[in-house]
Amino acid sequence: MSERRSATDIFRLLADDTRVSILRAVAVAQFELEGAGAGAAELAFSEVYEHVDVENTSKLSYHLGELTGTYLRKTDDGYSLSHAGERIVRFILSENYERPESFGPEPVGGVCVFCGEETLEASLSQQFFRIDCTACEQQVTGQPITPAQIRTRDGDSLVQSVKLRSAEDARQIRRGMCPECGAHLSADVVAVPESPLPDADSLVVTSTCEECLREYNSPLTYSVVYHPASVAFHWERGIDVTRRGIWEFHERVYEGRWTSEQTASEPDEYKVVLRHGDDAVRLYLDSTATVMRTERVRGESGEFRNS
Ligand SMILES: [Zn+2]
Ligand SMILES: [Zn+2]
Incomplete structure (x- = not known):
């Protein structure tokens, strides 16, 4: 040795x-x-x-x-x-030590989480893939991107690759694995009352890697999007959430169809409701943002189907 x-x-x-x-x-x-x-x-x-x-x-x-x-x-x-x-x-x-080529601004689908307008543009900023709203001039999302990712793609295929990477990372983060180094992540749910996000979701999951010191933050609603209960719920309604970019969920939070709330303290518990039409899936989480239980709600009558 x-x-x-x-x-x-x-x-x-x-x-x-x-x-x-x-x-x-x-x-x-x-x-x-x-x-x-x-x-x-x-x-x-x-x-x-x-x-x-x-x-x-x-x-x-x-x-x-x-x-x-x-x-x-x-x-x-x-x-x-x-x-x-x-x-x-x-x-x-892969020459990922080189400066990435610039791209954009390129119009992308989705709604601004702050003003509700469909005026989003993607571009490269400070070597990050970034989406800005041209209506309210706020940054809507920033995602890491590699020079090789940019060099080998353009336009829509580049945007698709960012969605894929962020969905894959989010799945690993939700299961407590650091996408960067593979170490265990510890997660905490924190209330952000001064959050610029709509009231529908003012809770954030902070996942920290104590090995490589990466920190990942996500609104609580988005942290459960790739949970099997949510994937199945949306799949049955013709939506493949695994192919969506995070910014494509903003519309649901902006309109208050996706919500999160704290339901108990010591030990802390949280509830996320993802609504689609008259139906919803509810996910109950503990203080480490682990989903403990899920249930389906059909219609406004509150008919339950436990899963
Ligand atoms: Zn805006
Ligand atoms: Zn790590």
Whole structure:
């Protein structure tokens, strides 16, 4: 077991052209060798030597030794990428360290959560995908986006990719997993009385990753949209919520059809109601925003169907 090294030591290992080309070469060679269904290919020393522009085998041997343990794994069959090697080589190959190309403003569907107008525009701002309302000039949403995401798409397909990423992230966050690093998230529900959001939802779920220090915030109503009870409820009404962007739910909160409220304290409990037409699905949450129970309500008569 090697001793714990500092982050500077780890990055210093990469400050060398030959080592970066070794990592690239391993990724390229694996890509060429791996058939469908095969695991990660392990490369023999001679195979790595074939792919890398290095003066002699002793130099290659030295650099491979430096990378092994951190960026490469070595078995009797050869070399392959470690977890850190995977992350760094994909980062290098996708050129996600470059500045993203600009895009927009591009009109997008949906309603402004603040003023109710259908005047939303997407653009890139401070390297974030951002939606602004041109009527009230407020920012409606901001989502992280990668340079490769922008480089390989345009227009509608770019907007679709943002929706997909945010829906996938929201599903992991709801189940307590950090989409960034995979660690456990702890969640809290907090009241935000001064929230600019409509009164229908003034509760926010804050999920914190104590490993990578990422924090994710979501209105309580949106945090349950991808719960199976909500997915099924909407699916039966012709709506696939998993294909919707967060900003496409604003209309429901703006009109007060989606609401949240605190129903008990110590221990705290919350209720979210997602209404569609005369029907609704109610989700009951605990203080960590975990859904404890759901029920369907049909019509205004309050006929219940528990699930
Ligand atoms: Zn507006
Ligand atoms: Zn994390």
